[in-house]
Amino acid sequence: MESGLEVELEEWRARMPGLGLAAYRGQQIFRALQQDGVSGWDQVRQLKPEDRQRLAAAFSIHWPSIAQRVRSEDGTIRYLLELSDGKRVEAVYLPDEEFDSDGKLLHKRTTFCVSSQVGCAVNCQFCLTATLGLSRSLTAAEIVGQVQVLLREHGLRPGRGLDRVNLVFMGQGEPFLNYANLVRALRVLTSDEGAGLAARRITVSTSGIVDKIRRWGKEEFPRGRPRLAISLNASHDEQRQWLMPLHHGQGGMAGLLAAVREYPYQLREYITFEYVLLAGVNDSDEDAARVLELLRGVRAKVNLIAWNMGGGLPFSSPERERVLAFQSRLVAGGVATYIRRPRGRDIYAACGQLAAVGSTGGC
Ligand code: SAH
Ligand code: SF4
Numbered sequence: 001m002e003s004g005l006e007v008e009l010e011e012w013r014a015r016m017p018g019l020g021l022a023a024y025r026g027q028q029i030f031r032a033l034q035q036d037g038v039s040g041w042d043q044v045r046q047l048k049p050e051d052r053q054r055l056a057a058a059f060s061i062h063w064p065s066i067a068q069r070v071r072s073e074d075g076t077i078r079y080l081l082e083l084s085d086g087k088r089v090e091a092v093y094l095p096d097e098e099f100d101s102d103g104k105l106l107h108k109r110t111t112f113c114v115s116s117q118v119g120c121a122v123n124c125q126f127c128l129t130a131t132l133g134l135s136r137s138l139t140a141a142e143i144v145g146q147v148q149v150l151l152r153e154h155g156l157r158p159g160r161g162l163d164r165v166n167l168v169f170m171g172q173g174e175p176f177l178n179y180a181n182l183v184r185a186l187r188v189l190t191s192d193e194g195a196g197l198a199a200r201r202i203t204v205s206t207s208g209i210v211d212k213i214r215r216w217g218k219e220e221f222p223r224g225r226p227r228l229a230i231s232l233n234a235s236h237d238e239q240r241q242w243l244m245p246l247h248h249g250q251g252g253m254a255g256l257l258a259a260v261r262e263y264p265y266q267l268r269e270y271i272t273f274e275y276v277l278l279a280g281v282n283d284s285d286e287d288a289a290r291v292l293e294l295l296r297g298v299r300a301k302v303n304l305i306a307w308n309m310g311g312g313l314p315f316s317s318p319e320r321e322r323v324l325a326f327q328s329r330l331v332a333g334g335v336a337t338y339i340r341r342p343r344g345r346d347i348y349a350a351c352g353q354l355a356a357v358g359s360t361g362g363c
Contacts, residue, residue: 003141004033004059006184009191019054027193029055034194035158037148039063064145066153076344081149083142087135089115089172091146093154094343111166112150116143116182117173122207124233124244126276128311129172137178143185148195158195167202175204176212183219190223199224205274207231210250213259229272229303230260234282235290243282253294260298270299277326278307279318288329295335302330302337308345
């Protein structure tokens with residue numbers, strides 16, 4: 001049965017006549033699902049019982065359930081979410097506070113890191129998710145459900161007060177290998193009549209699926225296109241082929257950078273390049289120089305992430321001095337470069353650690 005959770009507002013409107021309902025009912029239904037979070041059609045009180053029954057016969061409503069919560073000492077919470085077929089994915093809640101120069105609390109900010117697939121097929125050597133392999137992609141309804149369940153868990157009411165909520169697709173999976181479902185879910189989540197998430201506060205992170213990067217640049221989003229991040233993680237082709245063995249044959253790093261150079265940037269838009277620093281592998285000054293060369297003339301920002309260990313993978317994290325030296329090389333070359341603070345490492349919630357391991361305990 002089709003899931004009601006992934007139907008867009010305009011689609012509901014268009015389908016009303018076929019269900020014998022007036023067009024305005026489409027908006028009521030969309031709001032009931034995406035703002036009130038109803039879990040059954042019988043809860044949509046505005047509709048007559050026979051109309052609810054007709055909807056129930058055609059559309060399912062299934063929200064993911066929270067199977068486990070694990071809380072870090074830094075406030076991060078890792079969630080294990082269970083889908084309708086019993087498969088499980090992880091998502092992470094990252095609370096943050098912003099202060100002014102006098103140390104006064106300006107506002108609280110919330111980031112949710114969510115998954116696009118159960119496991120991942122890309123097989124990056126340094127990533128724990130890769131050890132799971134790909135089980136399956138999430139449906140658009142499951143992506144929407146994952147976000148909505150987290151919003152509700154944190155008392156964040158859809159459609160209101162969500163201007164400080166960030167969403168990053170940096171959990172399990174390669175979002176651009178689940179492209180159509182991702183785009184559909186984002187259209188639903190950014191609708192004003194739904195969760196009302198701001199597109200500029202959403203980031204989709206890809207390992208570099210070049211044809212989808214090009215397609216993303218042309219994608220129509222009524223509320224603006226979410227931001228793009230690319231996991232670069234290497235400074236030359238041979239290194240990247242080894243670390244991120246994508247089998248897409250799309251022209252290697254030159255093909256990737258060509259797509260980035262031709263990307264139709266929006267006003268003030270830049271692409272974030274993530275770079276996981278692996279001690280003695282990709283963290284030398286020569287690597288930094290090559291990265292600078294690659295990014296010359298690109299509207300780029302770089303996020304450096306010192307490798308988070310896990311699962312017996314054969315890498316180590318560079319010393320702090322090396323990370324700082326790598327950063328200053330890039331900054332000296334004119335590229336805005338930031339060091340990502342690891343969050344939730346103690347509960348295996350940090351980047352690349354999402355593989356349902358260390359899930360002991362709960363909160
Ligand atoms: N599949 C997508 C999004 C999920 S991974 C992608 O690869 O972009 C999110 C980020 O975590 C990526 O930038 C990835 O390079 C990084 N990452 C993976 N394993 C890591 C680890 N062990 N330590 C730090 N970052 C890691
Ligand atoms: Fe998949 Fe991203 Fe992990 Fe690579 S880094 S295996 S693409 S989740």
